[in-house]
Amino acid sequence: MIRQYSQKEFKEAFIAAKTKKQPFDSDVLQTVKHILDDIRNRGDEAVKEYTKKFDGLAAASLLVSKKERENAWNDVAPEVITALKKAADNIRSFHSKQLQTSRVMEMTDDIVSGQLFRPLERVGIYVPGGKASYPSTVLMNAIPAKLAGVKKIVMTTPARDGKNIPPVLSVAADIAGVDTIYKIGGSQAIGALAYGTEQIEAVDKIVGPGNAYVAAAKSLVFGDVGIDMIAGPSEVAIIVDESAHPPYVAADLIAQAEHDEKARSFLFCTSKALLAKTLEEVKRQCEELPRKDIAEISLANEGAAVLVDTIDEAFSLVNALAPEHLEIQTKNALHHLSKVKNAGSVFIGHHTPEAVGDYFAGPNHVLPTVGTARFSSGLSVDDFIKKTTYVYYSENALRQAAPYVETLAQEEELDGHARAVKVRLEQ
């Protein structure tokens, strides 16, 4: 069961421990480095070998064919298709309001300056395999890229049981606008996307979640291509007062905990009685949960419940923690939004469980974890845009600027910089 901490304990010991990045296992790094080098040297041949070895798939082409993508639609339940389309509409609507246009900062006869906004050309999306399939990952990563204007979106995901990819991922890819899908998983997928092979064109940026091998591969290819982030364990912090409903709060703590054993559920409560009731309710609801074993380990090892003096104190702890998800289940919940400084995404009020945002409401579910919300943001259209500044000076503008530029260049002992100005004005 969730352990209780005092405000002081939580502040002094817990936050520092929970906002420290988790280093990669050096064996994993070594293995992945070898695979990446191999793919860089041997291309498709290496990709096929690893795909046969790890996913049991031996095929001449790892591309998901047009036919396969068409057929996938027959293998997905209609209500799932409808739900994916509705979710995609909401995600598209929310993210379309993030679009920005190139800017002009200054425009006179003598000076023109500004910022160009340009989409990335090619983006790769990694979608993990495993027992379950995660079509929401496809929507959340591909839709912002598509809206940004990315020309080619390539998705890779491992084949299941040595055969095809799960049809629901193919359908989600169609809905989100993914151009090409490959049946490749693990670090070999990251290597193929980063460096390209005979069959697979290298991309400019790779996004999407994955296991320790995928994460290590992303960290190693970063710099040669862009990456979104290296995600740590998923987290929720819930701030509640006496107006909250213990069954709702408990359900949300459990929904977080069912992800995996390292997931983190934090509760900050101003009422001792409601805190006790909520913890009882967590116990009760866990009993009926299919993923009970995972959730109970997560709650016991990683969870925390803190009785706080005031809502403000709760926000102070939460801002120090900088959680991936924050729920505010209090009276006048929207009013407290102003107190949020560090969080990935905020869910406001008694009827906004995180699950609504995970799948449906529109905001992205790819969010900063492990305290990185102090300095970084969830996935957005901005992640698929480059900003290039530009400036034009007329001869007259250069003449006005010359004395200052020359003074500063000489101060920095870069005489060639001063000369680049002088040579243009001396004739």
Place this chain on the structure above:
Amino acid sequence: MIRQYSQKEFKEAFIAAKTKKQPFDSDVLQTVKHILDDIRNRGDEAVKEYTKKFDGLAAASLLVSKKERENAWNDVAPEVITALKKAADNIRSFHSKQLQTSRVMEMTDDIVSGQLFRPLERVGIYVPGGKASYPSTVLMNAIPAKLAGVKKIVMTTPARDGKNIPPVLSVAADIAGVDTIYKIGGSQAIGALAYGTEQIEAVDKIVGPGNAYVAAAKSLVFGDVGIDMIAGPSEVAIIVDESAHPPYVAADLIAQAEHDEKARSFLFCTSKALLAKTLEEVKRQCEELPRKDIAEISLANEGAAVLVDTIDEAFSLVNALAPEHLEIQTKNALHHLSKVKNAGSVFIGHHTPEAVGDYFAGPNHVLPTVGTARFSSGLSVDDFIKKTTYVYYSENALRQAAPYVETLAQEEELDGHARAVKVRLEQ
């Protein structure tokens, strides 16, 4: 002298080699890791030991005092102060137009959603030491942070000759709005900023250039704090046609090359005669340059001149290269801006040498290098902002969404997610 390449050679061999990230030296990484661990464990004591060892400074406090900062103004030439103030005005004006406000994506009785824009709370700026001082680094890094609303801007730079920091850096810090300055250099500065000590409060993000040790330290602390980027060698690509002036073009190639021996100067020219004249002019101008030795090595080892068939072909090569700086010295230069896909910053026309942007015009000079302009952007106000999404659902909105959320949660085998919705609607 600059080596000439054919279009084909440049495309096939040169670009791939010049857009590959440069791995850290493992000895440097090891040394830096030790220093960071030491600072994490021993705090100020360790910082002071390293500062004494590497910078020859033994002092009870490493803080630059108010008195020292006031006195610095007497030790900087008035024309330098004026030039810094003028440059700061331009940088402030350009970057202020990047400011964005929090967004509302949807607002009805049932749904409120959007993005909060929040400044980072504390930012650290590293300013390198060495023979020369770089006040422009202070302006370019601190001004966007200040505009973004960062509450505390901390700068560190090593003391010179075991005494004080260069007065011009202190003055630039005052002009740019830096709150606190410490006399700390190298990886120990990065460690102190990332993890905090008794005297130095930890920051949320560290920006600014530095040598191999500083770069390695930034890469190691990344994740615990944010960083701007790991800069590679500085680059310029210059596209010219027959309208260009060889002395201007040559001066700009040399200005780039004088930075250091690894700096890269690339020329793309549609005219064989003008290309030859420009290379002659490079030779001639180099003779008179104070940093001649550095520039000549840089040009010979890292430079490239390519005779191109057309301007479009030049842009195709440049977009593949994704250079840090791009100059367009052609007829109707502004018209060609539309062809730029991948570049850090663009300088347009015959009278806009890169030097104007390095110091004065307003756009930032902290820019992506080594091909990373394919997927990343120069420093801007955005780097000091976090975007937090938020969503409120009423009971009614949740009821409308429930079937879809439940379907998707069940499809992903996360029953607890479906239950978090159900529990709110069943009473």
